Amino acid sequence: MTTITHHPERRRFETQIDGHTAYLSYEIVSDDVLDYDHTIVPSELGGRGLGKQLVKHALDYARANGKKVIPTxxxxxAIIDKTPEYQDLLV
Structure with missing residues (x-):
């Protein structure tokens, strides 16, 4: 299991593995809306499913905190489109 940390001061969820950082960044649109704007996984960490883990973690965070999501x-x-249980989070 990959450890993903939320860094609200940087507006991103990230994980560090072997000196490389993968992250999902966001912008705060309003008190109850987040714009998930970039998912970055360095090529050195590719093929491990980290992008999907980051997205699911961020979506679970939104749900737990009563937020809606704009998936820029x-x-x-694509993850939201393929996962019906997350579609209610869309603005």
Whole structure:
């Protein structure tokens, strides 16, 4: 299991493995809306499913905190599209 940490001061969820950082960044649109705008996984960490783990962690965070999501990042949008239980989080 990968440890993912929320860094609200940097507006991102991230994990560090072998000196590389993968993250999902966001912008705060309003008190109850977050714009998930970038999912970045360095090539050194590719193929491990980290992007999907980051997105699911961020979506679970939104749900737990009563937030809706704008998936500006196409990867986030694709995960939501393929996962019916997250579609209620869309603005």
């Amino acid at each position: 990042c196409s990867f986030v949008a």
